[in-house]
Amino acid sequence: xxxxxxxxxxxxxxxxxxxxxxxxxxxxxxxxxxxxxxxxxxxxxxxxxxxxxxxxxxxxxxxxxxxxxxxxxxxxxxxxxxxxxxxxxxxxxxxxxxxxxxxxxxxxxxxxxxxxxxxxxxxxxxxxxxxxxxxxxxxxxxxxxxxxxxxxxxxxxxxxxxxxxxxxxxxxxxxxxxxxxxxxxxxxxxxxxxxxxxxxxxxxxxxxxxxxxxxxxxxxxxxxxxxxxxxxxxxxxxxxxxxxxxxxxxxxxxxxxxxxxxxxxxxxxxxxxxxxxxxxxxxxxxxxxxxxxxxxxxxxxxxxxxxxxxxxxxxxxxxxxxxxxxxxxxxxxxxxxxxxxxxxxxxxxxxxxxxxxxxxxxxxxxxxxxxxxxxxxxxxxxxxxxxxxxxxxxxxxxxxxxxxxxxxxxxxxxxxxxxxxxxxxxxxxxxxxxxxxxxxxxxxxxxxxxxxxxxxxxxxxxxxxxxxxxxxxxxxxxxxxxxxxxxxxxxxxxxxxxxxxxxxxxxxxxxxxxxxxxxxxxxxxxxxxxxxxxxxxxxxxxxx
Amino acid sequence: xxxxxxxxxxxxxxxxxxxxxxxxxxxxxxxxxxxxxxxxxxxxxxxxxxxxxxxxxxxxxxxxxxxxxxxxxxxxxxxxxxxxxxxxxxxxxxxxxxxxxxxxxxxxxxxxxxxxxxxxxxxxxxxxxxxxxxxxxxxxxxxxxxxxxxxxxxxxxxxxxxxxxxxxxxxxxxxxxxxxxxxxxxxxxxxxxxxxxxxxxxxxxxxxxxxxxxxxxxxxxxxxxxxxxxxxxxxxxxxxxxxxxxxxxxxxxxxxxxxxxxxxxxxxxxxxxxxxxxxxxxxxxxxxxxxxxxxxxxxxxxxxxxxxxxxxxxxxxxxxxxx
Numbered sequence: 001x002x003x004x005x006x007x008x009x010x011x012x013x014x015x016x017x018x019x020x021x022x023x024x025x026x027x028x029x030x031x032x033x034x035x036x037x038x039x040x041x042x043x044x045x046x047x048x049x050x051x052x053x054x055x056x057x058x059x060x061x062x063x064x065x066x067x068x069x070x071x072x073x074x075x076x077x078x079x080x081x082x083x084x085x086x087x088x089x090x091x092x093x094x095x096x097x098x099x100x101x102x103x104x105x106x107x108x109x110x111x112x113x114x115x116x117x118x119x120x121x122x123x124x125x126x127x128x129x130x131x132x133x134x135x136x137x138x139x140x141x142x143x144x145x146x147x148x149x150x151x152x153x154x155x156x157x158x159x160x161x162x163x164x165x166x167x168x169x170x171x172x173x174x175x176x177x178x179x180x181x182x183x184x185x186x187x188x189x190x191x192x193x194x195x196x197x198x199x200x201x202x203x204x205x206x207x208x209x210x211x212x213x214x215x216x217x218x219x220x221x222x223x224x225x226x227x228x229x230x231x232x233x234x235x236x237x238x239x240x241x242x243x244x245x246x247x248x249x250x251x252x253x254x255x256x257x258x259x260x261x262x263x264x265x266x267x268x269x270x271x272x273x274x275x276x277x278x279x280x281x282x283x284x285x286x287x288x289x290x291x292x293x294x295x296x297x298x299x300x301x302x303x304x305x306x307x308x309x310x311x312x313x314x315x316x317x318x319x320x321x322x323x324x325x326x327x328x329x330x331x332x333x334x335x336x337x338x339x340x341x342x343x344x345x346x347x348x349x350x351x352x353x354x355x356x357x358x359x360x361x362x363x364x365x366x367x368x369x370x371x372x373x374x375x376x377x378x379x380x381x382x383x384x385x386x387x388x389x390x391x392x393x394x395x396x397x398x399x400x401x402x403x404x405x406x407x408x409x410x411x412x413x414x415x416x417x418x419x420x421x422x423x424x425x426x427x428x429x430x431x432x433x434x435x436x437x438x439x440x441x442x443x444x445x446x447x448x449x450x451x452x453x454x455x456x457x458x459x460x461x462x463x464x465x466x467x468x469x470x471x472x473x474x475x476x477x478x479x480x481x482x483x484x485x486x487x488x489x490x491x492x493x494x495x496x497x498x499x500x501x502x503x504x505x506x507x508x509x510x511x512x513x514x515x516x517x518x519x520x521x522x523x524x525x526x527x528x529x530x531x532x533x534x535x536x537x538x539x540x541x542x543x544x
Numbered sequence: 545x546x547x548x549x550x551x552x553x554x555x556x557x558x559x560x561x562x563x564x565x566x567x568x569x570x571x572x573x574x575x576x577x578x579x580x581x582x583x584x585x586x587x588x589x590x591x592x593x594x595x596x597x598x599x600x601x602x603x604x605x606x607x608x609x610x611x612x613x614x615x616x617x618x619x620x621x622x623x624x625x626x627x628x629x630x631x632x633x634x635x636x637x638x639x640x641x642x643x644x645x646x647x648x649x650x651x652x653x654x655x656x657x658x659x660x661x662x663x664x665x666x667x668x669x670x671x672x673x674x675x676x677x678x679x680x681x682x683x684x685x686x687x688x689x690x691x692x693x694x695x696x697x698x699x700x701x702x703x704x705x706x707x708x709x710x711x712x713x714x715x716x717x718x719x720x721x722x723x724x725x726x727x728x729x730x731x732x733x734x735x736x737x738x739x740x741x742x743x744x745x746x747x748x749x750x751x752x753x754x755x756x757x758x759x760x761x762x763x764x765x766x767x768x769x770x771x772x773x774x775x776x777x778x779x780x781x782x783x784x785x786x787x788x789x790x791x792x793x794x795x796x797x798x799x800x801x802x803x804x805x806x807x808x809x810x811x812x813x814x815x816x817x818x819x820x821x822x823x824x825x826x827x828x829x830x831x832x833x834x835x836x837x838x839x840x841x842x843x844x845x846x847x848x849x850x851x852x853x854x855x856x857x858x859x860x861x862x863x864x865x866x867x
Contacts, residue, residue: 340756367762380753384775390754394761439757446761 010037011181011214012061012099017074019056019065030056030069031238036231038182041212043205045225045246047261048235049461050432054218058184060084061216062101063091079181096127100175104187106167110159116170117155123174142173146203164326165196169203176207183208184216189224193325194488198532201227220461222265223491223535226250234258250538264466266491268533270515273498274317274477281313282449282482283337283370288346288356290332306332308506309346314450314482321497321514322486323529329506330486334454337484338372339363350449368398371443375455377435381427387438388423394446405445412441416471433464437471444475452484457492469496490533494518502526577855586851593844597837601661609655610640612811616650621827624653644833647819656811657834663812664793664841667727671792672785674731679738680781684769686739687746697743700736708733708795713804721806730795734788741784745777752776779856786849790842797838813838 014037019030031053038044046054059065061076061083076083078098083091095101103109111119120139124130130138136155143151146169159167168188175183185204189197205228208215217228225232225246232249234242234257242255253259290307307329314320322330336343339355348355348366355366371394374380381390391412392405400408410420416437427435436456443451453472457465473496476483487493493500494514501511502525510523521527581587600607610630619628624645631637643654686696712729719725749755750773758772799805800814801821808815813834820830 338760340759364762367760370760372757372760374753374757376753380757382754382758382772382776385771393758393763397762397764442757442761 010039011079012038012216013075013077014057014061015075015077017057017060017076018072019053019060020070020072022068027238029072029238031235031240033074034233034235034240035074036233036240036243038214038216040181040214041208042230043208043215043217043228044231044233045229046216046218046233046235047220047222047225049220049261049463051237052235053238054235055186058101058186058216058218061182061184062095062099063088096123096180097178098180099182099184100178100180101184101186102168102171102175102188105191106164106171107159109171110167112159115156115158116162120170120174120177124177127178138177139173142177143169145207146170146173146176147199148173163196164192165199168192168196168200172200172203172207176211176213179211180213182214182216184218186218187220188217190219190221194490194532194534195325195528197224197534198227201534204228221534222250222262222462222538223533226535226538234261261462264462265535266466266469266489266495268491268494268518268536270494270513270519273319276315276318276498279316281315282350284313284347284349285333285337286311286347286349288333288336288348289344290329290336290341291344305506307336307343310501310503310508312484312501312511314484316449316482317476317480318499319476319483319485319497321493321500322484322503323488323490323493323500324503325488325529327505328503330503331454332506333503334372334452334484334486338370338452339366340372364398367394368446369448370450370452371446371448372452372454373436373439373443373456376459377432377439378459380439381435381442383427386424386426387430390427391423391438391442391445394442398446409441409445412444415444415475416441431464433460433468436460436464436468440468440471440475444479448481450482450484452486454486455488456485458487458489465492472496490518490529502529581852581855584851584855586847586854588851590844590846590848590851593840594848597661597841597844598665600658601665604655604658604662607658608641608643609658610652612651612656612659613809614651616646619646619650620648621823622646622650623827624829624833645827645829647816647830648823649819653816653820653830653833656816657813657837659811660813660816660834661837661841663723663806663810664796664838666723667730667796668789668793668841668845670727671731671734672789674727675734675738675788675792676781676785678731679735680742680774682735682739683742684746684774687743688750688765688769688773693743697740700739703733704736706733709798709802712795712799713802716799716804721804723806726796726799726805730792730799734791738781738784738788741780742777745780746773749773749776783849783853783856786845786852790845790849793838793842793845 015035017034018032021028021030034057036044046057048054056065056069060071061078063083063086071084074084078094081094083094110116117136117139120142121135124135124138140151140155143154148154148166148169154162154166154170159170162170172188183204188204189200192200201224204215207213219225229246232244232246233240234249234255236257241257242249242253249258250262253262288307288310289305292304292306294302294304310333312320322333324330332341335341337348339348339358339360343356346356350366350369353365355363358366381387388406388409391409392402395405395408396402406423409423413420413422418434418437418441422430422438427438430438439456457468460468469492472483475481485493485497497514499511499513500517502509502517502523504525510517510521510526517526518530521530614632616630616632619630619642622628622642622645624643626642626645628640628642629637630640640652642652644657645653647653647656682696682700686693708730711733712726715729716725755768755772758768763772796805796812797814797817800812801818803818805814806812808818816834817831820827820834824831
């Protein structure tokens with residue numbers, strides 16, 4: 001009811017918005033009958049899974065929708081001005097001065113061949129008449145404001161010379177330099193590490209408090225919602241499911257869909273894991289190192305130590321997690337163990353064999369033992385092969401007759417909760433979660449002892465993610481395999497792992513059981529990571 | 545949980561990434577590739593012209609032609625549309641309509657042009673297939689095996705530095721002007737272009753996770769190359785193939801015209817034009833009419849290739865893009 005009283009003074013007011021999709025799309029409307037307001041100084045979070053239409057709403061406000069996607073009904077009012085049907089000239093004038101947008105991927109949002117200063121300057125010179133010297137002073141001021149170190153240097157730097165977090169600060173600086181009334185953030189922290197994400201969220205909140213900017217924040221992450229939102233709008237396949245204040249939606253959700261979404265968010269806790277026997281380790285990795293050489297001229301040669309002396313072992317039925325931020329070397333470890341790349345030194349032992357130095361042609365035994373599930377479900381299956389052909393490929397390579405492999409593939413399909421008919425179809429006919437199940441089936445078809453899941457659930461929506469984690473746990477129970485689970489998400493790690501290794505810059509900083517590492521961290525870096533995990537103080541998962 | 549599953553199944557599979565409402569905006573790729581190719585107007589027009597030319601070449605004996613090599617000096621330099629008594633060397637005579645006139649030796653230009661189409665199309669297709677096949681082999685090796693890359697690509701650079709026509713002239717001089725020699729001679733200079741293109745595509749495809757997955761499944765390297773990499777790298781090659789085909793038809797005509805290709809009595813478009821060249825001032829039809837066939841064929845092949853590219857190449861197939 002508080003919404004009603006703020007309508008008059010709201011910066012952005014969306015009323016009964018319906019946007020159509022072109023013929024041939026999966027549904028008729030991108031969004032239907034969506035209404036909400038964004039008041040000055042407030043943050044409204046649009047939450048939904050992929051395909052819910054949240055980015056389409058942002059595009060409609062900014063006037064950046066493709067031609068064939070048109071608003072059919074309803075209105076979008078920015079400070080009282082109707083945006084639907086507004087001329088492109090008018091929209092261009094409003095963009096920057098009245099509304100601005102921060103995109104997900106800071107690298108692609110910036111022009112790689114212009115210095116950061118020039119890019120901010122472009123925005124400024126287009127909209128206000130100021131002398132170059134004044135403009136530069138103004139830009140340096142906003143750089144300080146978004147807490148960029150050494151503004152003079154950043155001004156003259158190209159985007160690739162800055163870190164992801166710094167680039168996102170530049171994008172925010174461009175968005176805020178004209179002091180727009182409305183700031184639209186479309187998943188601005190999804191591509192960033194948790195510690196950087198925490199800083200960027202804090203920055204957006206500070207700036208918004210200072211200027212009284214209205215913020216429309218789009219995200220799929222309830223942790224981020226808990227950090228930043230004042231009000232929350234939940235979308236499901238284009239329909240508005242629920243809206244209300246953050247506390248109401250997060251703690252007393254009215255709709256089943258919201259409850260399901262919240263329930264699917266993994267909790268940061270140490271659940272009871274099934275006890276492990278005293279079996280010998282399936283895989284023993286000792287002092288693994290990987291060094292990359294860059295530059296071909298002797299004078300310019302540099303050595304990059306991606307992984308420095310990692311040792312780990314996995315026992316049957318055990319899940320070992322490796323957590324860390326991007327660039328920590330966790331994926332390199334996985335790829336070395338699977339021998340997709342060659343380790344520089346160290347040893348990989350299993351069943352009395354050493355695999356670290358084996359020639360690539362003689363790795364069959366390791367390939368049988370270790371299988372990998374990759375992050376991106378859209379790229380890990382060959383698009384030109386049927387699902388069945390992908391799944392039986394491994395067994396056939398190991399000498400299983402084709403019919404037998406096919407029969408096994410049908411069983412596996414049931415195990416990963418898909419229909420055996422799926423084997424005759426192509427990957428493009430499946431959703432992300434389904435494809436990830438197919439990838440799991442493909443890995444299991446080789447009857448491996450160890451499964452390496454390299455960010456296997458990171459690209460999935462929370463509800464799908466929960467199902468895949470559930471499936472992995474179930475399979476592990478039945479087949480008693482060891483899982484090496486690589487993730488940047490501490491919540492996920494806490495739910496599925498028995499032990500966890502925290503990596504930073506190629507080294508192990510801390511390892512041990514979940515309850516020790518996550519709830520009594522000793523190393524400063526682990527503490528920082530844990531402190532940065534969004535949504536603290538809210539208990540998700542347990543509510544459903 | 546079942547309901548969510550259904551919802552997930554019903555939702556769009558976005559083509560990439562974790563955050564893709566954009567996928568909603570894209571029409572579903574339900575239509576088969578073949579149907580999308582056939583729906584393209586460039587493919588339709590180019591394909592139709594090519595089809596007509598190919599049919600004309602195949603059914604040449606039934607299209608008012610006579611032996612393209614027999615001459616009747618009495619009927620030299622007839623204008624298009626002339627009807628005359630043709631006397632063969634054996635002394636038989638018959639009435640013949642010279643649709644496109646005759647050359648200075650009294651050979652029927654229409655017959656020579658239609659039979660010439662057989663040679664041009666054969667050369668175009670054979671060169672395209674040969675260059676693409678060898679180019680695939682070299683490109684796959686260079687793109688996948690990093691150690692071979694440097695050596696192979698330097699050799700390819702070397703081949704590219706040889707002027708194509710000079711190379712063809714020397715090969716024909718060495719091995720004689722047979723169809724096989726001409727095809728090989730034209731194909732070799734085209735190979736580096738195909739190889740370079742495939743190498744660059746292979747370099748990106750080999751980094752795809754499904755290729756890594758295949759390696760992790762212990763798939764033998766040749767199978768990784770043929771099953772996982774090649775099918776996903778082939779679209780730009782088909783397009784390149786059409787352009788090689790067009791270029792080959794032109795080069796064959798040039799070689800014949802210069803008198804360094806197939807023997808001059810053989811009916812090829814280049815030979816016909818070479819024969820007509822001396823008397824171009826009085827009898828331009830001897831050059832122009834076969835020239836029109838040549839241009840039309842090359843144009844049709846190129847339009848066809850452009851259409852294929854619009855459909856197959858994702859860079860030109862963007863939403864609201866050039867198509």
